[in-house]
Amino acid sequence: MAHDRLERVLALDEGSAAGDWDYYPSTPVREEIVESPRVAGAEALVTRNRSGALVLNTDRVAFVDIDLPANGASLFRSIGSLFRRSAAPRESPETAAIARASEWAERSGARLRVYRTARGLRLLRMDRLIDPGGEECERMFADLGADRQYVRLCRAQRSFRARLTPKPRRVDCEQAPGSHPRVDPELARRFGAWLEAYERASAGRAVCAFAGEHGSSTAVAPALAVSEIHDRRVLAGEPPLV
Numbered sequence: 001m002a003h004d005r006l007e008r009v010l011a012l013d014e015g016s017a018a019g020d021w022d023y024y025p026s027t028p029v030r031e032e033i034v035e036s037p038r039v040a041g042a043e044a045l046v047t048r049n050r051s052g053a054l055v056l057n058t059d060r061v062a063f064v065d066i067d068l069p070a071n072g073a074s075l076f077r078s079i080g081s082l083f084r085r086s087a088a089p090r091e092s093p094e095t096a097a098i099a100r101a102s103e104w105a106e107r108s109g110a111r112l113r114v115y116r117t118a119r120g121l122r123l124l125r126m127d128r129l130i131d132p133g134g135e136e137c138e139r140m141f142a143d144l145g146a147d148r149q150y151v152r153l154c155r156a157q158r159s160f161r162a163r164l165t166p167k168p169r170r171v172d173c174e175q176a177p178g179s180h181p182r183v184d185p186e187l188a189r190r191f192g193a194w195l196e197a198y199e200r201a202s203a204g205r206a207v208c209a210f211a212g213e214h215g216s217s218t219a220v221a222p223a224l225a226v227s228e229i230h231d232r233r234v235l236a237g238e239p240p241l242v
Contacts, residue, residue, distance in 0.1 A: 111215035126220070178191060
C-alpha cells in the first residue's frame with residue numbers, strides 16, 4: 001500500500017488531481033444503503049460513500065474507471081517543448097483511451113458504453129456479466145488501463161462502483177461529517193444539515209457526459225437496467241463535469 005501511495009504522489013506531475021490520489025480505500029468499507037434498485041439477474045445498491053457522494057454498486061455489471069493526465073502533458077514536458085522543434089500534434093490521452101476501448105471491444109466481442117468524467121473516462125460493460133474477483137475481470141482491467149486504486153477497491157469489495165453525484169469539494173462543500181452509522185443525535189443533526197446543503201449545491205451538476213458505444217455485441221438485460229439507473233442520475237446535469 002505504501003508503494004502504491006508513493007506512485008500516486010509521483011504521478012501528480014503527470015496531471016493527476018492532488019485531491020484524488022487517496023480517494024479509494026483498500027479494504028471493505030461500511031456505507032449507508034440509500035436505495036436497492038431492482039435489477040433482474042444482478043444485484044445493485046446505491047450507497048453513500050465516506051465523503052457523502054452517492055455511489056452505484058453492482059455485483060456483476062462491470063464499470064471501469066480510467067484516470068487520464070490533465071491537459072495531456074506535465075509542466076516539465078510543456079517547458080521542454082519550448083526547446084524542441086515543432087512536431088506533429090500528439091493524440092490526446094482521451095482520444096487514445098477511447099480508441100483503446102473501441103479496439104478492445106471489437107477484438108473481444110464486447111460492447112462498452114463510454115462516458116467522460118472530470119478526470120478521465122468511465123466504461124460500462126454491456127454484453128456480459130463479470131465476476132469482479134475473477135481472472136477475466138483482471139484481464140479486462142489491464143487491457144483497458146483501469147485505475148489501479150479502483151481495481152484494488154473492486155477486488156476488496158467484490159463489486160463494481162460508479163459515483164452518481166459530485167464529490168462534495170467539487171461543489172464547494174465540506175466532506176460529510178462523521179461516518180456511517182451516525183448514531184449520535186448531534187452528529188445525525190449535523191449530517192442532515194450538511195445533506196441539505198450538499199443536495200442544493202449538487203443540483204443540476206453533471207457527473208458524466210455520454211461519449212458513445214463501441215463494439216457490436218448485444219447488450220444483456222441486467223446491464224441495460226443498470227445503465228438506465230446510472231444515466232438517469234449522472235447525465236441529468238450540465239457541464240462542467242463534477
